[in-house]
Amino acid sequence: MSAPITQDVLTIPRKLPEGPINLVGLTRAQLRETLINAGTPEKQAKMRVGQIWQWIYQWGVRDFAEMTNLSKAYRAELAETFVIEVPEVVSKQVSADGTRKYLVRIAGGHEVEVVYIPEENRGTLCISSQVGCTLTCSFCHTGTQKLVRNLTAGEIIGQVMVARDDLGEWPERGAPKDETRLLSNIVLMGMGEPLYNFEGVRDAMQIAMDAEGIQLSRRRITLSTSGVVPEIAKTAEEIGCLLAVSFHATTDEVRDKLVPINKKWNIAELLDALRAYPRLSNSERITFEYVMLKDVNDSDADARRLVKLIQGIPAKINLIPFNEWPGAPYERSDWDRIQSFADIIHKAGYASPIRTPRGEDIMAACGQLKSATERARKSRKQIEAETRAG
Protein backbone atom coordinates (compact mmCIF):
# COMPACT_ATOMS: atom_id res chain seq x y z
CA MET A 1 0.00 0.00 0.00
CA SER A 2 1.27 3.39 -0.78
CA ALA A 3 1.12 6.11 1.78
CA PRO A 4 -1.71 8.59 1.43
CA ILE A 5 -0.73 11.92 0.02
CA THR A 6 -1.02 14.72 2.46
CA GLN A 7 0.00 18.29 2.36
CA ASP A 8 2.35 17.92 5.26
CA VAL A 9 4.36 21.05 4.77
CA LEU A 10 6.86 20.95 7.58
CA THR A 11 6.19 24.01 9.60
CA ILE A 12 9.58 25.43 10.22
CA PRO A 13 9.21 27.94 13.03
CA ARG A 14 9.57 31.33 11.46
CA LYS A 15 10.97 34.07 13.58
CA LEU A 16 8.37 36.61 14.54
CA PRO A 17 9.34 39.98 13.24
CA GLU A 18 11.27 41.45 16.12
CA GLY A 19 12.84 44.04 13.95
CA PRO A 20 11.32 46.20 11.26
CA ILE A 21 8.40 44.89 9.19
CA ASN A 22 9.03 44.20 5.53
CA LEU A 23 6.47 45.91 3.29
CA VAL A 24 7.20 43.76 0.25
CA GLY A 25 4.43 41.25 -0.46
CA LEU A 26 1.69 42.84 1.63
CA THR A 27 -1.59 43.16 -0.21
CA ARG A 28 -2.99 46.68 -0.52
CA ALA A 29 -5.38 45.94 2.36
CA GLN A 30 -2.59 44.58 4.55
CA LEU A 31 -0.37 47.54 3.74
CA ARG A 32 -3.15 49.92 4.71
CA GLU A 33 -3.68 48.20 8.04
CA THR A 34 0.04 48.06 8.72
CA LEU A 35 0.45 51.78 8.08
CA ILE A 36 -2.52 52.66 10.29
CA ASN A 37 -1.19 50.46 13.10
CA ALA A 38 2.07 52.35 12.89
CA GLY A 39 0.36 55.71 13.25
CA THR A 40 -0.59 56.82 9.74
CA PRO A 41 -3.92 58.71 10.08
CA GLU A 42 -6.77 56.61 8.70
CA LYS A 43 -7.90 59.38 6.39
CA GLN A 44 -4.53 59.47 4.66
CA ALA A 45 -3.96 55.74 4.57
CA LYS A 46 -5.41 55.01 1.14
CA MET A 47 -3.33 57.69 -0.52
CA ARG A 48 -0.16 56.62 1.31
CA VAL A 49 -0.69 53.01 0.26
CA GLY A 50 -0.88 54.11 -3.38
CA GLN A 51 2.24 56.25 -3.12
CA ILE A 52 4.39 53.70 -1.28
CA TRP A 53 3.12 50.88 -3.49
CA GLN A 54 4.17 52.73 -6.63
CA TRP A 55 7.61 53.51 -5.26
CA ILE A 56 8.20 49.88 -4.38
CA TYR A 57 6.75 48.08 -7.38
CA GLN A 58 6.76 50.60 -10.18
CA TRP A 59 10.02 52.35 -9.49
CA GLY A 60 11.96 49.66 -7.66
CA VAL A 61 12.86 51.96 -4.76
CA ARG A 62 14.22 50.28 -1.61
CA ASP A 63 14.96 53.35 0.47
CA PHE A 64 12.21 55.48 2.02
CA ALA A 65 14.44 58.56 1.63
CA GLU A 66 13.86 58.37 -2.14
CA MET A 67 10.06 58.62 -1.83
CA THR A 68 10.07 62.29 -2.64
CA ASN A 69 6.31 62.83 -2.72
CA LEU A 70 6.15 62.04 1.02
CA SER A 71 7.15 64.57 3.65
CA LYS A 72 10.62 64.22 5.12
CA ALA A 73 9.20 63.61 8.57
CA TYR A 74 6.89 60.83 7.31
CA ARG A 75 9.76 59.23 5.39
CA ALA A 76 11.83 59.17 8.55
CA GLU A 77 8.96 57.61 10.48
CA LEU A 78 8.54 54.89 7.87
CA ALA A 79 12.25 54.14 7.88
CA GLU A 80 12.14 53.58 11.64
CA THR A 81 9.40 50.98 11.50
CA PHE A 82 9.63 49.34 8.10
CA VAL A 83 12.02 47.94 5.53
CA ILE A 84 11.68 47.17 1.84
CA GLU A 85 13.47 43.87 1.48
CA VAL A 86 13.85 41.32 -1.27
CA PRO A 87 15.59 37.94 -1.07
CA GLU A 88 19.36 38.04 -1.10
CA VAL A 89 21.03 36.79 -4.26
CA VAL A 90 23.61 34.25 -3.14
CA SER A 91 24.90 33.35 -6.56
CA LYS A 92 24.20 33.97 -10.20
CA GLN A 93 25.18 31.75 -13.10
CA VAL A 94 24.85 32.66 -16.74
CA SER A 95 24.53 29.86 -19.30
CA ALA A 96 26.16 29.90 -22.71
CA ASP A 97 22.64 30.40 -24.14
CA GLY A 98 21.97 33.48 -22.01
CA THR A 99 19.80 31.76 -19.40
CA ARG A 100 20.47 33.14 -15.93
CA LYS A 101 20.04 31.15 -12.76
CA TYR A 102 19.92 32.87 -9.41
CA LEU A 103 20.17 31.16 -6.07
CA VAL A 104 18.39 33.37 -3.56
CA ARG A 105 18.33 33.14 0.21
CA ILE A 106 15.14 33.71 2.17
CA ALA A 107 14.34 33.92 5.89
CA GLY A 108 15.59 30.97 7.89
CA GLY A 109 18.58 30.57 5.59
CA HIS A 110 16.63 28.54 3.01
CA GLU A 111 17.52 28.82 -0.62
CA VAL A 112 15.43 28.72 -3.78
CA GLU A 113 16.27 28.97 -7.44
CA VAL A 114 14.99 31.45 -9.96
CA VAL A 115 15.66 31.16 -13.70
CA TYR A 116 15.51 33.86 -16.36
CA ILE A 117 15.12 32.65 -19.94
CA PRO A 118 15.61 35.23 -22.69
CA GLU A 119 13.91 34.51 -26.01
CA GLU A 120 13.58 36.51 -29.18
CA ASN A 121 10.21 38.06 -28.44
CA ARG A 122 9.98 37.69 -24.68
CA GLY A 123 11.87 37.10 -21.47
CA THR A 124 10.45 34.59 -19.04
CA LEU A 125 11.17 34.37 -15.36
CA CYS A 126 10.62 30.96 -13.81
CA ILE A 127 9.91 31.46 -10.13
CA SER A 128 9.57 29.17 -7.12
CA SER A 129 6.63 28.95 -4.74
CA GLN A 130 8.04 26.63 -2.08
CA VAL A 131 11.37 25.51 -0.69
CA GLY A 132 11.37 21.96 -2.06
CA CYS A 133 8.02 20.25 -2.68
CA THR A 134 5.85 17.91 -0.60
CA LEU A 135 4.95 15.97 -3.72
CA THR A 136 7.31 13.32 -4.92
CA CYS A 137 7.07 13.09 -8.68
CA SER A 138 9.60 10.41 -9.43
CA PHE A 139 11.33 12.25 -12.31
CA CYS A 140 11.70 15.58 -10.53
CA HIS A 141 14.79 16.70 -8.69
CA THR A 142 12.89 19.14 -6.50
CA GLY A 143 10.67 16.27 -5.35
CA THR A 144 13.66 14.57 -3.74
CA GLN A 145 14.26 17.49 -1.42
CA LYS A 146 13.02 16.81 2.06
CA LEU A 147 12.80 20.20 3.62
CA VAL A 148 9.71 22.12 2.61
CA ARG A 149 8.22 25.43 3.49
CA ASN A 150 5.87 27.76 1.70
CA LEU A 151 7.34 31.01 0.47
CA THR A 152 5.64 34.20 1.59
CA ALA A 153 4.05 36.48 -0.99
CA GLY A 154 6.99 38.85 -0.42
CA GLU A 155 9.48 36.09 -1.15
CA ILE A 156 7.59 35.20 -4.33
CA ILE A 157 7.23 38.71 -5.78
CA GLY A 158 10.72 39.41 -4.39
CA GLN A 159 12.10 36.95 -6.97
CA VAL A 160 10.67 39.11 -9.73
CA MET A 161 12.17 42.19 -8.10
CA VAL A 162 15.68 40.76 -7.80
CA ALA A 163 15.58 39.66 -11.43
CA ARG A 164 14.55 43.16 -12.47
CA ASP A 165 17.40 44.52 -10.37
CA ASP A 166 19.85 42.27 -12.17
CA LEU A 167 18.39 43.09 -15.59
CA GLY A 168 18.49 46.81 -14.77
CA GLU A 169 14.82 47.04 -15.61
CA TRP A 170 13.11 49.60 -13.42
CA PRO A 171 11.43 52.54 -15.16
CA GLU A 172 13.92 55.17 -14.12
CA ARG A 173 16.48 53.05 -15.86
CA GLY A 174 14.36 53.05 -18.99
CA ALA A 175 12.18 49.95 -18.69
CA PRO A 176 9.33 49.90 -21.19
CA LYS A 177 5.83 48.93 -20.05
CA ASP A 178 4.96 46.41 -22.74
CA GLU A 179 6.12 43.13 -24.22
CA THR A 180 9.45 44.65 -25.17
CA ARG A 181 10.43 44.32 -21.52
CA LEU A 182 13.34 42.03 -20.75
CA LEU A 183 11.16 40.41 -18.10
CA SER A 184 7.83 40.13 -19.91
CA ASN A 185 6.46 36.81 -18.66
CA ILE A 186 6.32 34.85 -15.43
CA VAL A 187 5.94 31.10 -15.12
CA LEU A 188 5.34 29.41 -11.78
CA MET A 189 7.40 26.41 -12.81
CA GLY A 190 10.30 26.58 -10.40
CA MET A 191 10.48 24.74 -7.12
CA GLY A 192 7.28 23.73 -5.38
CA GLU A 193 3.61 23.15 -6.06
CA PRO A 194 2.05 26.61 -6.37
CA LEU A 195 -1.45 25.40 -5.54
CA TYR A 196 -0.23 24.09 -2.18
CA ASN A 197 0.74 27.68 -1.40
CA PHE A 198 -2.35 29.26 -2.84
CA GLU A 199 -2.55 32.45 -0.81
CA GLY A 200 1.11 33.33 -1.09
CA VAL A 201 1.02 32.79 -4.85
CA ARG A 202 -2.27 34.65 -5.28
CA ASP A 203 -1.13 37.71 -3.34
CA ALA A 204 2.20 37.85 -5.15
CA MET A 205 0.61 37.47 -8.59
CA GLN A 206 -1.88 40.21 -7.79
CA ILE A 207 1.08 42.52 -7.23
CA ALA A 208 2.62 41.30 -10.49
CA MET A 209 -0.61 42.14 -12.36
CA ASP A 210 -1.46 45.37 -10.52
CA ALA A 211 -1.68 48.42 -12.78
CA GLU A 212 0.40 50.33 -10.24
CA GLY A 213 2.55 47.31 -9.46
CA ILE A 214 4.71 45.24 -11.78
CA GLN A 215 2.07 45.69 -14.50
CA LEU A 216 2.17 42.35 -16.28
CA SER A 217 -0.94 41.18 -18.08
CA ARG A 218 -2.66 38.09 -16.66
CA ARG A 219 -2.01 36.46 -20.02
CA ARG A 220 1.72 36.70 -19.38
CA ILE A 221 1.59 34.66 -16.20
CA THR A 222 1.35 30.87 -16.29
CA LEU A 223 0.87 28.75 -13.21
CA SER A 224 1.91 25.12 -13.49
CA THR A 225 0.27 22.56 -11.25
CA SER A 226 0.73 18.83 -10.87
CA GLY A 227 -3.06 18.61 -10.54
CA VAL A 228 -4.39 19.93 -7.23
CA VAL A 229 -7.93 19.63 -8.51
CA PRO A 230 -9.89 21.57 -5.84
CA GLU A 231 -7.68 24.62 -6.27
CA ILE A 232 -7.98 24.82 -10.05
CA ALA A 233 -11.32 26.66 -10.15
CA LYS A 234 -10.05 28.99 -7.42
CA THR A 235 -7.03 29.80 -9.57
CA ALA A 236 -9.32 31.07 -12.29
CA GLU A 237 -11.46 33.07 -9.89
CA GLU A 238 -8.85 34.60 -7.65
CA ILE A 239 -5.76 34.85 -9.86
CA GLY A 240 -7.05 34.60 -13.42
CA CYS A 241 -3.72 33.65 -14.97
CA LEU A 242 -3.10 30.98 -17.58
CA LEU A 243 -2.81 27.38 -16.49
CA ALA A 244 -0.34 24.63 -17.27
CA VAL A 245 -0.74 21.13 -15.99
CA SER A 246 1.88 18.47 -15.48
CA PHE A 247 0.09 15.66 -17.28
CA HIS A 248 2.95 13.33 -18.16
CA ALA A 249 0.99 10.08 -18.63
CA THR A 250 -2.07 8.73 -20.36
CA THR A 251 -3.13 5.98 -17.96
CA ASP A 252 -3.76 6.23 -14.23
CA GLU A 253 -1.41 3.32 -13.71
CA VAL A 254 1.57 5.20 -15.14
CA ARG A 255 0.52 8.61 -13.82
CA ASP A 256 0.21 7.18 -10.30
CA LYS A 257 3.92 6.39 -10.50
CA LEU A 258 5.13 9.55 -12.18
CA VAL A 259 2.88 12.12 -10.51
CA PRO A 260 1.71 10.46 -7.29
CA ILE A 261 -0.92 13.14 -6.58
CA ASN A 262 -2.82 11.23 -9.28
CA LYS A 263 -3.75 8.71 -6.58
CA LYS A 264 -5.74 11.45 -4.92
CA TRP A 265 -7.21 13.11 -8.01
CA ASN A 266 -7.02 10.87 -11.04
CA ILE A 267 -6.88 11.69 -14.74
CA ALA A 268 -10.67 11.81 -15.16
CA GLU A 269 -11.13 14.21 -12.24
CA LEU A 270 -8.26 16.37 -13.43
CA LEU A 271 -9.69 16.57 -16.95
CA ASP A 272 -13.10 17.59 -15.59
CA ALA A 273 -11.50 20.49 -13.70
CA LEU A 274 -9.59 21.54 -16.82
CA ARG A 275 -12.69 21.41 -18.98
CA ALA A 276 -14.33 23.82 -16.56
CA TYR A 277 -11.39 26.27 -16.53
CA PRO A 278 -12.81 29.50 -17.97
CA ARG A 279 -11.23 31.34 -20.89
CA LEU A 280 -11.58 35.01 -21.57
CA SER A 281 -10.65 34.67 -25.21
CA ASN A 282 -10.47 31.95 -27.82
CA SER A 283 -6.72 32.13 -27.98
CA GLU A 284 -6.34 31.07 -24.35
CA ARG A 285 -5.33 27.47 -24.04
CA ILE A 286 -4.34 25.14 -21.28
CA THR A 287 -0.78 23.94 -21.59
CA PHE A 288 -0.35 20.22 -21.08
CA GLU A 289 3.20 19.54 -20.00
CA TYR A 290 4.43 16.12 -20.94
CA VAL A 291 7.90 14.97 -19.94
CA MET A 292 9.36 12.48 -22.41
CA LEU A 293 10.72 9.46 -20.56
CA LYS A 294 12.28 6.66 -22.54
CA ASP A 295 10.06 3.54 -22.68
CA VAL A 296 7.82 4.86 -19.91
CA ASN A 297 5.29 7.23 -21.48
CA ASP A 298 6.59 7.92 -24.99
CA SER A 299 4.94 5.37 -27.31
CA ASP A 300 2.72 6.16 -30.30
CA ALA A 301 -0.14 4.55 -28.38
CA ASP A 302 0.45 7.08 -25.58
CA ALA A 303 0.29 9.93 -28.06
CA ARG A 304 -2.99 8.64 -29.50
CA ARG A 305 -4.46 8.16 -26.02
CA LEU A 306 -3.41 11.66 -25.05
CA VAL A 307 -5.19 13.18 -28.03
CA LYS A 308 -8.35 11.27 -27.14
CA LEU A 309 -8.24 12.25 -23.48
CA ILE A 310 -7.96 15.97 -24.08
CA GLN A 311 -10.60 16.08 -26.77
CA GLY A 312 -12.67 19.25 -26.45
CA ILE A 313 -10.16 21.11 -24.28
CA PRO A 314 -8.47 24.07 -25.99
CA ALA A 315 -4.93 22.91 -25.43
CA LYS A 316 -1.33 23.06 -26.43
CA ILE A 317 0.94 20.16 -25.60
CA ASN A 318 4.37 21.08 -24.44
CA LEU A 319 6.73 18.13 -24.81
CA ILE A 320 9.62 18.37 -22.40
CA PRO A 321 12.62 16.16 -23.14
CA PHE A 322 13.50 14.75 -19.71
CA ASN A 323 16.22 16.77 -18.06
CA GLU A 324 18.56 14.40 -16.34
CA TRP A 325 19.96 15.02 -12.92
CA PRO A 326 22.53 13.05 -10.94
CA GLY A 327 20.94 9.78 -9.84
CA ALA A 328 17.73 10.20 -11.82
CA PRO A 329 15.91 6.90 -12.39
CA TYR A 330 14.86 7.72 -15.99
CA GLU A 331 16.37 8.50 -19.35
CA ARG A 332 15.38 11.06 -21.95
CA SER A 333 13.43 9.64 -24.91
CA ASP A 334 15.34 9.44 -28.17
CA TRP A 335 14.95 12.39 -30.46
CA ASP A 336 13.08 10.54 -33.24
CA ARG A 337 10.70 9.08 -30.66
CA ILE A 338 9.87 12.57 -29.39
CA GLN A 339 9.43 13.72 -32.98
CA SER A 340 7.03 10.94 -33.89
CA PHE A 341 5.04 11.54 -30.67
CA ALA A 342 4.83 15.23 -31.58
CA ASP A 343 3.68 14.38 -35.11
CA ILE A 344 0.69 12.38 -33.90
CA ILE A 345 -0.43 15.24 -31.66
CA HIS A 346 0.19 17.80 -34.33
CA LYS A 347 -1.83 15.84 -36.89
CA ALA A 348 -4.72 15.77 -34.43
CA GLY A 349 -4.77 19.55 -34.58
CA TYR A 350 -2.86 20.57 -31.49
CA ALA A 351 0.26 22.65 -31.24
CA SER A 352 2.96 20.34 -29.91
CA PRO A 353 6.14 22.35 -29.36
CA ILE A 354 9.14 20.45 -28.06
CA ARG A 355 10.65 22.50 -25.29
CA THR A 356 14.26 23.23 -26.05
CA PRO A 357 16.23 22.56 -22.92
CA ARG A 358 17.70 25.85 -21.78
CA GLY A 359 20.56 26.48 -19.46
CA GLU A 360 21.50 22.81 -19.24
CA ASP A 361 25.13 23.65 -18.56
CA ILE A 362 24.09 25.38 -15.34
CA MET A 363 21.40 22.85 -14.31
CA ALA A 364 18.70 25.45 -14.82
CA ALA A 365 16.30 23.34 -16.85
CA CYS A 366 12.81 22.37 -15.74
CA GLY A 367 12.77 19.95 -12.87
CA GLN A 368 16.47 20.27 -12.15
CA LEU A 369 16.04 22.92 -9.54
CA LYS A 370 17.01 22.08 -6.06
CA SER A 371 18.82 24.21 -3.56
CA ALA A 372 22.52 23.50 -3.37
CA THR A 373 22.37 22.65 0.32
CA GLU A 374 19.80 19.96 -0.34
CA ARG A 375 21.27 18.51 -3.50
CA ALA A 376 22.06 14.82 -3.66
CA ARG A 377 20.68 13.92 -0.27
CA LYS A 378 18.96 10.87 -1.59
CA SER A 379 20.89 8.22 -3.41
CA ARG A 380 19.87 6.67 -6.70
CA LYS A 381 19.03 3.45 -4.83
CA GLN A 382 16.60 5.21 -2.54
CA ILE A 383 14.86 6.87 -5.45
CA GLU A 384 14.65 3.64 -7.42
CA ALA A 385 13.18 1.82 -4.43
CA GLU A 386 10.55 4.52 -4.05
CA THR A 387 9.73 4.43 -7.75
CA ARG A 388 9.14 0.71 -7.61
CA ALA A 389 7.05 0.99 -4.48
CA GLY A 390 5.09 3.91 -5.98
Ligand code: SAH
Ligand atom coordinates in the same frame (compact mmCIF):
# COMPACT_ATOMS: atom_id res chain seq x y z
N1 SAH B 1 5.08 21.76 -9.24
C1 SAH B 1 4.58 22.28 -10.42
C2 SAH B 1 5.49 23.30 -11.10
C3 SAH B 1 6.97 23.06 -11.11
S1 SAH B 1 7.69 21.90 -12.19
C4 SAH B 1 4.26 21.19 -11.37
O1 SAH B 1 4.65 20.06 -11.14
O2 SAH B 1 3.57 21.45 -12.36
C5 SAH B 1 7.60 22.55 -13.85
C6 SAH B 1 7.49 21.44 -14.90
O3 SAH B 1 8.72 20.70 -15.04
C7 SAH B 1 6.44 20.41 -14.52
O4 SAH B 1 5.69 20.05 -15.64
C8 SAH B 1 7.29 19.25 -14.07
O5 SAH B 1 6.57 18.06 -14.11
C9 SAH B 1 8.43 19.31 -15.03
N2 SAH B 1 9.62 18.56 -14.61
C10 SAH B 1 9.98 18.22 -13.37
N3 SAH B 1 11.15 17.54 -13.40
C11 SAH B 1 11.53 17.47 -14.69
C12 SAH B 1 12.67 16.91 -15.35
N4 SAH B 1 13.65 16.34 -14.67
N5 SAH B 1 12.73 17.03 -16.69
C13 SAH B 1 11.76 17.67 -17.38
N6 SAH B 1 10.68 18.21 -16.81
C14 SAH B 1 10.56 18.12 -15.47
Ligand code: SF4
Ligand atom coordinates in the same frame (compact mmCIF):
# COMPACT_ATOMS: atom_id res chain seq x y z
FE1 SF4 C 1 6.67 19.03 -6.99
FE2 SF4 C 1 6.15 19.76 -9.51
FE3 SF4 C 1 8.41 18.44 -8.90
FE4 SF4 C 1 6.07 17.18 -8.80
S1 SF4 C 1 7.06 18.05 -10.63
S2 SF4 C 1 7.71 17.06 -7.26
S3 SF4 C 1 4.72 18.78 -8.07
S4 SF4 C 1 7.86 20.47 -8.21
